[in-house]
Amino acid sequence: MAELRFDPINRHTVVIAPERSKRPKDEFREKTAFSKKCPFCPGNEDQTPPENFSNGDNVNNWTIRSFPNKYPAFSQLDENGISGIQDIIVESDKHDINMGDFPLSHLKELFQVYKKRLESIKKNKTIKFILIFKNHGVMAGATLEHTHTQIVGLSFVPRQVEKTMQKLKKHFDEEKQCFYCRLAEQSTVIFENSSFVLISPREARFSYETWIVPKKHQMHYEEITDAQLADLSELISKQINTLNSMLDNPAFNIVLNNGLYNQDNNRFFHWNIQIIPRIYYQAGFELGTGTFINQVEPENAVLELKQNAL
């Protein structure tokens, strides 16, 4: 029952999604390995919609599983002709584990699941845009603490993404080079391996915001190779642990920006991942001006992140 509304004056887009207000909210507790009440914990599989992926061989013998979001902002096909697919990927069978504590092999398997789910969802030819993101901690918007990733597939391209794509195409046409390829080449690197660079853009909106950019020009995440999956796991594990140590286990978002689907050629796009610590709140100034306030100069964030890298 989602309705999409665009404010022609302030140029922001809103999803009116009353259904989402009904979703349960955790009272965040002391750490526990298992929570009886948690719908994402093993044994409580009947509290979620039927799964569309599981790495286990029976219903509760799994370490990663995925299913449709029970409280979607977008329904499958609504009267406004907007269709959406919303999945939850439970990243671990352990209730209280932090992504930084995942064994690398488990993290790699999770990133392989991202690829599988994208390959499955994009078969739906009405889907034009798929966002994979993770909210960790209350300040990052998590309402359930059990570590999980969300996937949203939409039959339309959000306006801000559309504008970004136009800018990237213009850059590609004028400079004869992909914006992200250039960024990967020219930025001060915090960390790199064979497949990726970790950088902090000079226009970072949030303190210690970093971007992971593949060295190879790839439009869609699902082009990722097995070697890249291993390198991505190494890099994300390292960066989450560095942030956990520097900022005392902050809330954070992970946002995977991916190429569009079922659209004309968009070879000018280059998938990337943003890791965004959420250590303060957006306030009246941001609301009144649309301008972010970043309290840490990104050039200094780069230095600090390098010095503190684990």
Add this chain to the structure above:
Amino acid sequence: MAELRFDPINRHTVVIAPERSKRPKDEFREKTAFSKKCPFCPGNEDQTPPENFSNGDNVNNWTIRSFPNKYPAFSQLDENGISGIQDIIVESDKHDINMGDFPLSHLKELFQVYKKRLESIKKNKTIKFILIFKNHGVMAGATLEHTHTQIVGLSFVPRQVEKTMQKLKKHFDEEKQCFYCRLAEQSTVIFENSSFVLISPREARFSYETWIVPKKHQMHYEEITDAQLADLSELISKQINTLNSMLDNPAFNIVLNNGLYNQDNNRFFHWNIQIIPRIYYQAGFELGTGTFINQVEPENAVLELKQNAL
């Protein structure tokens, strides 16, 4: 030492403001009438910069006072040629009072101070944009709990505001009517008095977001009359108390959108005030798409607010 950066691709603006990370943060405590440690409490006037307004007859005999922000995002004139003025208005001598509990006469006096400060700041001919806003509660970005308002005057117009102004001018030119005058006439009214309507726009970004629009076309807040000041106090007091009762004393922002200064004619603008409860967090979806998720349909918010109005 603020630096302004614009991301040409994602089209967001960032203020790089490392100084702000040094400002003190309250540990939010039980309610107290006075806090020894609070720099905004009477007796601690020496912990703030020298005041530029006080309604008292000596240094600590006041109920409203104002002074420059000790931890500004914008300094008075920096090497990038950006100048900014940032003031704090301490709204009350009582540490723990909620704006909803202000006597109407005190609220009116506060709104009179807004007018006085605007009249004073706009005399600086480098200032083009002045934002008055209030962050109440941690989730709304308040770092000090003693009730206060902030004023930011800038030598440039933030990009989003500039775009909004262009849209408003276009509306005025094409429709021969001010956008806000039409909004005030055509919206379902939650509450009104002789001077103002309280409405919730259909594109509201946040649940229970409301806008106060003067019935009379006024470009700048400081055109406000004495009768309007009384009506504004009545309306804001009523609405804050309604939200406090409905949403259990939520965090909220108040944003006063005002006409530009030292610019060409902008008669197409019409000042207005937004009251924005902050009851959930923006998460990965918002960051990845620039799209707000509002969990309460504004039409229903209007009904609920009318039913629960105090």
